[in-house]
Structure formats: structure tokens, C-alpha cells
Amino acid sequence: MNEQFEIVEDRDDIPSNPTNNPRVADLINARLSRRGFFKGLMATSAVAGAGIATSGMARAQDASTLTFKSIPQKIAKTHAVAEGYDADILIRYGDKVVADAPAFVPGAVDATAQNKQFGYNCDYIGYMPLPVGSDNSEHGLLCVSHEYTNAELMWPGLKDAMGASQEQALHEIAAHGHSIVEVKKTDGKWQVIDGSDYARRISALDTEMVITGPAAGHDRLKTSTDQTGTRVIGTLNNCAGGKTPWGTILIAEENFNGYFGGDIAKTSEERNYKRLGIEPDSWYSWVKYFDRFNVEKEPNEPNKFGWMVEIDPYDPTSTPKKRTALGRFKHEGATVFLNKDNSVVAYSGDDQRFDYLYKFVASKKYNPNDRAANMNILEDGTLYVAKFNEDGTVNWMPLVHGDGPLTAENDFNSQADILIETRRAADLLGATQMDRPEDVEPNPVNGKVYVMLTNNSKRKEPNIVNPRASNIHGHVLELTPPGGMGKDADHTADTFKWDIFLLGGNPANADDRAVYHPGAESWVSCPDNLAIDHKGRLWISTDGAPSSDIPDGMHAADVEGAGRALTKFFFACPEGAEMCGPEFTPDGTTLFVAVQHPADGSTYDEPSTRWPDFQDGVPPRPSVVAITKQGGGEIAS
Template sequence: MNQDHRRFHAGLKAHDDIRINPGANPPLAELLDPGRRTLLKGGLGLAALGFLGGGLSACGDASGSPLLDFKGVPVQLDPQFDRVLVAEGYTAVPFFSWGDPVEPGAPGWKPDASDDWRAQLKQAGDNHDGMNFFPFADESDRGLLVMNHEYVNPPLHPSGTIDLGKPRDPDEVRKEQAAHGVSVIEVRKDAQGRWQRVMDSPYNRRISMFTPMRLAGPLAGHPQMKTAADPRGLEVLGTLNNCATGVTPWGTFLTCEENWHNYFINRDRADYERRVSHKRYGLAREGASKNYAWETADPRFDATPYPEQPHGGFVNEPHRFGWVVEIDPFDPGSQPVKRTAFGRFSRECAALAMGDDGRMAFYSGDDAKGEYLYKFVPEGRFDAADPRASRDLLDAGTLYVARFDADGSGRWLALVHGQNGLSAESGFASQAEVLLNARAAADYVGATPLDRPEWTAVHPRSREVYISLTNNDERGETDPLDKANPRPKNLHGQILRFNEQDADPTASAFTWEVFLLAGERKGARDSSGQPVPTNLVSTIDGDLFSSPDGLAFDARGRLWIQTDYEDGEPAMRAMGCNQLLCADPRTREVRRFLVGPRGSEITGLAWSPDGRALWVNIQHPAISFPASDGKSRPRSSTVLVTRNDGGAI
């Protein structure tokens, strides 16, 4: 990563993670303050519990065999580390990188990044993120790998830079828009049992900011969705900032639009102040939009109201992002659908839990400091006898937001017009406004602010739900805090877990605890020889890490944890490069399985049906990866991990 690339990426991270929530709801830190409240049902203080070291039932391997059956790898502190290190007995090889051909007619990637936007429409996008594997029916050795492309880095262009201080070149903007979205690629085992891409597959497909998408659910055709380009409010061009994912039991891919607000600007200060749908989500107000200044080349991203234009120009365009988008990977001709019943926020994922009776819940974090955990419960039930008939289940249901109580209990608060004070008098004229301004509705009903709630994962047997709270360096500044609070300036984050009442995904109540607190080891010292502050000390049993982000369970019930921190920052020096770790939910032991190249984030996991192949995404590597020669242009890449003896991961 050159210096321009480093500065650009650091700038994206800085404003992706800012606090926007102006509310005064009690944050989780306050609820965990033993000086003012009791903690869990026994009323024990925080120190006595070792920061919630026990409580809920947890799940391990039913056979009693150890789940962490590999030797952990060490941290990597070398500032020039430019490869992937994986556990002994395993091999990790590059599999699919930015610029690789996807659709027919796509050229191969050019090391000078000189491909134009038309080529990029057919090539792999940038910054690989959440992904899933979809097997073909009755074919365990063949499937579709579907992955998000969250955003772009300056190496997308030959110069390796993006100048936000002047109007953008329209073709550069088009290339960046083409590199957002989703890739669908067919993969299969060859005669030697090795997974390969199928280059001429009719299923291979790129979905980008140029792909028309249908609006469905309560906001379809609503006045707040109409623009000068779409006066009916029924079709959106494209999807962006796609981060984590979900899947449906009927075999479709759910991609989630995260920090979409950074692509828009509203320069009308008075309009911005009174427009909750802009202000509460943090759109830019002056200068340029926060990411790429696309508005200088594409008027859709200028959300300033222009009364002389139909529907005010594009003032409503930001309303058309922040949704769950459903994609059918097995139908290349199908149109993606934005499901507005899920609600609008900076959504990380849509993790599915399904009851024995077919009732479902989808869990999502809202990735910003002080935001919330949500759950969407469809009205109908999944019918396994007729899966395709379930397609419209995502257009009707109830959106909930979580309140975490100090005694270890919790409640799901319905975000429904006419309930919990959500009415015209409180600023919500109808259910459409509640969903459009889900953050403001969550503020109003008293949800619990969290430290950057990101990915959620559901245990495949117990239905326990885990959520990563990545970090919050403003804890103690913007959030209430007194001297008894154990984590001011929460640089390292934590993972929560909770059980729905009676293991029912649609329940209105749950019990919760902190699964682990990330950070450094007790007794550690900083570079000056001083003891590490107590707010940086972890409760991890095993290998240390910071800033948990991606979470996923494998079929054996092991929790896989991916990290996302700026690995050059002083507070992260002991952590080295970002990591993929594995945790036993029963014992809480954590072991480091993989380390990525310098500057990268580890994000997105997918397994083959037999568990013998694991795909992992390496996002925004800094130095030459995947060539790992110390000089080549870095490329976001998917790596394939297999065991050397051919066994399961």
C-alpha cells in the first residue's frame, strides 16, 4: 500500500466509525457499571465475575472431543509481512482477486490497473467482504460462491490515487461504481479433487451500481422513495457498501448495505437539520461527500433539494440505500430486490435463526459507535415442502430493536407504528416512516446503544446468538461513564451472546452476557515499560486479538472470529496483522488459525458442504498481496484454505 493508499483507507475508516447517535439512552457500559446497578441475577460485582465469565449455557462438541484441533499460529509483527500464514498442516492459496474475469468477455486483470469501467463491470470487484457458498442440489462438489465488494481503494486506478479536492473524472467514477456490489462465480472440484473456478459458467455474474433493483415491501412506491430519475419510486439503480450477508432457507443471498451515507451530500443546511432521514444517518453537509465525491460526476449523489426539479431532484436518493437486498444466485436473469420491511440503517448482516415450526428471525448490527442491535421477524413461516413459495415472506413482518437490561435480561422493542409511542405526534406518520428512519425510531423507544455492533452469528444447534462489538474509542466521552466502569476508551471491543426465551427466534425476551472481552493480557506493558491500562486488558483464554468484526459458525459449532483494526496504530502493535481465530463456545478458549498480510482486514468466510474447504477474504492488503513479491499492486483477494491430508478443516 503506497502512502496515498494508506491515508485514503485511514480516512475511510475514520468516518465509517464515527458516532452519529445524539440520544441519551443508557449505553451498555452504564448497564455494566457495578457501582450503580446489580449485575446478572446473582447481583455479583464485575470483578467477582471476571467480566461475565459465566452464566448462559454454552455448546461444545457433543462427543466431548476438543474443538480446537489445530496448532495456533503466532502474531505477525513484521511491517513488511505480505502473505497469509495459516495453521500447521494447512495450505492457503489465492483463489479470486480484484480484477479477475467473471462474466464472458472480461479481460484479464492488468497490473497497471488500466482496465476501464466497461471491463470492470465484468471483473471481480474490489474489497471482498461477506460471502456464502450455495451448493447445487445433490452435487457436493459443485456450487456458487457469492461475495460482496464493499468499497474501492485508490489502486483501482493507474495512478493509485483519488483526488477528492476537485471534480472527479466521470470514467473513474464509473469504474469505482462498477467495482462495488456482488460477484457470483461457479466453483467445482477437478479430477484431482481441487476446487477451481468455472470460467465459462452461465451462472457467473457481476452485480454493481449499474444493476437495476426492484423496491419491495412497505416503502415500494412511497413518496419518500421517488426521485427525478424514478418518479414511481419502484426501481433503484445499484447497491453499494455491501458488507456482511445472510442467506434464506429457500436458497437466496442477502447482501446488506452498510455505510451508504458516506456517498451522499446535502448542502442545504436548513433542510439537513430538519430532515431526520439525512441528519440521523450522518450525510455530508459541505465540501464533498465523505468517500469519493461521486456527486461531482453523477448527480444522483447530490441529495441537496432542488424544488424546481421533479421530486426535488435526488433529495430522496439516500432513502433508497441502507436495505437488505435479496439475490437469487441460481437465476442469472433475475432482478435483485431491496426488501424494505427490514428497515433502513447501516446494516452489517442478516443472520438467520429458524425455529422448528418454520418461524424465522434475522439479526443485524448497525455499524457505528452508539448504535443498536435489530431483529426482523417475518409474518409467515417457511414451508420446507415448497421453498420457492416463501419468496415474498420478507415483505411483511416486524422489526425489533434490542434493550439490554442490567440483570442479564433483555427485551425486543417493536418498531411498529402505533406501538411504543411511535406515532405522528412523535414524528412517524406511518410505518413507512418508522422503517425509513429506523435509527430515530430505535432512539425513541429506548434501545441500548452499543460499541459498534457489527456481525451476528447463530449457533447451528442451540440458536444462541453472538454479536461482535468492534470498539469505541469515545467510550467515556460521548457515553455516560463513571469511575467504576471497566472499559473507558474501548479500543479492543467485545463479543456478546444471548439466548432467546425458550430458544424461540420470535420471542420478545432474551438473556444475555459478555462472551469475551478482547484486548491485551493482564500484566502486559506498553512500549515505554508502563503497565497496560486496565481498560485494555482482555478476558481471553488463549490467543489475544482486538476489534472482533466478522463472526461465523461452522457445522461443528465452532465460532470463527475475524478482526478489523488499523494494525499500524500504537495500541495495536502487540496484535500484529489482522487475524482469523476460532473459539470453543463451551470453554471460551480462543486459538489463532490464520494471519493476513500487513494492512488487510480479514472478512468473510464460506465452507464447502463437506467442510474440507474454507474460503477467506483478505480485504485491502497493503503490500503486494497476492503476488507477495514486495512490489506488485495489492489486490483484495479470496484465499482457499485446505488441509494438507485432505481432511475437514
């Protein structure tokens, strides 16, 4: 998730959860206060109180299975990667995607060209091997989401997005969405295949999508341009995502609320839109030029956003589908676990302060011998929301019409209403308020689930974890399903256990009360996305470190054994940039990462860095980077 430019960050920092539901901070405080649990935490990840590097800690570093040496956590104009590795720019904002795309022209305003070029602010990356169903790690499709735009870094003379002209707004709309490119590794270097039949731009400008599942066709999704309530043009604010066992990708619609404006009191959706943070003033100029973004003129249009979108990257003619069964909120992503009984489970965080963690269990099971039969598995199933307990358990509560308070008495007249207003339904069930749950991923090696909680600067109550009364550094939770390790874990179960993997912050600052392995070589602030390599190790990308002294980037740590929570720093973003979309090839020899909004906080005319081109007159350009080991071999092994 992006913190975005200053005015957006201020708005996004305002929680919209009005309930008194239990907060995860209180539960962590209570659990850490219990003597037995705290002793167990000390035994596995320990509290590093005095600093990261001491003579005693140096010996502990030998426990890590990660073979690279950490790089300094130092902000610079360009990126940095661990010694012995290459980090090559693969594709940049404005680069060619489809065969007839024109070359990038710095500062140009051309929506038609942009609709064929690589979009802005790359985020989620999904590597899909070629051919479909293979584990080819040297030839595949790279599927990349484009979360949002920084107009002030795209064109001269702008201070913020609201100053964009109608032509610039169209260009921004085209720069949103998703890119699919064919990539191949030749002589150890990755290249984009020009003219590929798979190449595709999916944008908010003209890509038609189908709405499926229980909410499809509901009156609350009908607009002047779609009386069926089943079609929509484009997708917005695509953050993290996921992949399915049948070879499709899932992309999230996160801060979609910021694209709409107008007086929500003049609609029948005021309560719904208030809970999602839609305000009279949009974050973008689009609302001035296009009626679909004005709730007074198209009162139901926002209900077509906030879903998970499923795309078949292997079929460039396929129509993307918004899967309403997975609920509507500010999805960070949706990552899929295939149970040993072939049940399909997807996890998703609602990325806002004090909102919730969700799990979806599909009604139909995966058929490994029939891809076509699997293509609509996510159309139907049960959505659950998490309630964390002081005894270390998690209850997954179903969001099903007719159960408990989810009835007509509370204005839920159907399952469609519950899914359109997922947040309000979860409020009524008493779900646990979280500190910005972002990426949530199951680990196929140990069977556990890791939850990135980025931060919560609005939390007022001090506790043992956040004695400054503001969780500015975030933390990582570890959930354990019953059943055993790896594929034996039952992710369909109603009750899990939960632990703390690490608590972010600087161990050298006693006030941070950071929790890591005592030999940690790096400190983590604002964990956001994650990847899990095929050895089960955790790779954590960061977004929005409040300290001006450290860059965002990529950390890694073991999750088991003597090196548990011993963090190392592998890749540093250039100044102003956020780390997104970490994705390994199946054999672990390449790590793709997305560098988003380099030079954030500055302008086109005076950028803080011109990464990655470093040419006069060329603005900073969000880019995908391919990281490989010099001489070949697996990353960090």
C-alpha cells in the same frame, strides 16, 4: 465493516446518535460489578490478567476441541495459516467473472471491463451448493460482496478517493456490488468455472433493483429517474450478509451515507440524513460528476439505500430486491434462523458507535416443500430493536406504527416512515446504545446468538470493562433465547438473556482488562465478522486492531465446555488487510475467507505489500482465499 482510508475513518468515527439512551458499556459495568455474575463469568471464561502463555495455562489449552496450533500474531507482507493447512488464492480483484470479461490490466481505467470482472474489497462470502437444496461441499456458487474501493491503491498518482477522475469514478462504481461465480473442487483444489451460466456481476453501475415491502412506492423514495419509488440502480457499501433456508442470499448496505454530498438543509430530509451521518462533503469524487449522489439535485436518492438486498444466485436473470421490512440503517448483515415452527428470524447490527441491535420476524412461515412460496417471505414482518437490562435480560421492542411514541405526533405517519427512519424510531423507544454492533449470528448447535461489538473509541466514561475510558478492542456478547438448545430455542420470543463471551484486548496489558479462557493462545482486537462451524464453534474475524504489532485475521474458540473462550489464531492477513466473510462448506472441509484492502494506508506507487501477486507493477489485490486441510478432512478437527 471497513474502517476505510484515513479521512473516511475519521468521519465514520463520529457517532450520530443524539439520545441519552442507556449504553451497553454501563450495563456491562453494572453487571460485572454484581458478585454473582462475575463469579459465573470466572468459572466459564475467566480473566487472563498476566499474559497468554504461562505454565498453568499450557495445561488449560488441552481443553480446546480445536486441533490446530496457533500461528504467531505477527504482521508480514503475505498471509499465514496454521500448520497442516493450505490457503490458496481463489479469485482476485480484476479477475474474470462473466464469460466475455477481459483480462485484468494493472492501473487500467475501464468501467466496462470492471463491470464483468471481480470487484474491489471483497467482504461477505456465501457458499451456495449445487444443485439448489443440496449439501454438496465440492461444487457450488460463491457469492461475494464488494464493499468499497481504495482509489489510491487502484491507480497511480492518487492520494485519496476525491482525486479520482470521472472515468475512474465510473470504474469505482462498477467495482462495487456483488460477484457470483461457480466453483468446484478438483483433486483437492478449488477452481472458478470459466464461462459458467451462473456467473454474474451485480454493480452500482447498471443493475436495476426492485424496492419491496412497506416503504416501496412511498413519496420519500421517488426521484427524477423513478417516479414510482420502487426502482433503483445498484447497491452500495455491501458489507456482511446472510443466507436464507430457501436458497437466496442477503447483502447489506452499510456506510452508504459516505457516497452522498451536498447541503442536507436544502432537502426535506435534513433530520433523517443528519441521523445517518450524511455530510456536505462526500467520501468519493462521484458527487462531482453524477447528480444522483448530490442531495441538492436528488434529495430522495439516499432513501433508496441502507436496506438489505435479497438475491437469487441460482437464477442469473433474477432482479435483486431491497427488503424494506428489515429497516433502514447501516446494516452490517442479516443472518437468518429457522425456528422449529418454521418461523423465519433475521438478526442485524447497525454498525456505528452508539447504535443498535435489531431482530426481524417474518409474518409468513417457511414452506420446506415450496421454494417459490418462500421467495417473498422477507417482504413483510415485524422489526424489533434490543433493550439490554442490568438483570441480564434483553427485551425486543417492536417498531410498529401506532405503538407508543411511533405516531404522527413524532412525524411517523405510516410504517414506511418508521422503516425509512429506523434509527430515530429506535431512539424514541429507548433502545440500548451499542459499541458498533457488526456481525450477529445465531448458533444452530446451541441456539444462542453471538454479537460482535468491534470497538467504540468515542466512549468517554471509564468502567470495569474499559478502564481507559475507550473501548478500542471491542467484545463479544452471547444472547440466549428461551426454549432450550439448538432448534428448540425460540428466537421469536420477546425476552432473551445476555452474557459476555469475551472482552477483547491484550491479557498481557492489565489496563485492557481482557476476559478470555486462561489458556487462550491469541488475543482478539476489534471482532467484526464471524462464522460458526457445524460443531458450533465460533470463528471470529477482526478489523482494525489499534496495535501495529498484530495483524487482523481469524481466531476460533469453543463456546461450550472446558475450552469456552479459549481463543486460537488460525489465519493472519497480509500487511494493511482486514479479515472478512468467513464461510464454511456444509461438511466443514473448506473455509473461504475474504482478504480486504491489503496495503491499506499506502499508495499504488509505493504499496506496503504487493499481495497476492508480488510482481513489479501489479498492485495489491483484494482476494478470496480457500483454506483446506492438507490430506483432507474437516477444518480444526
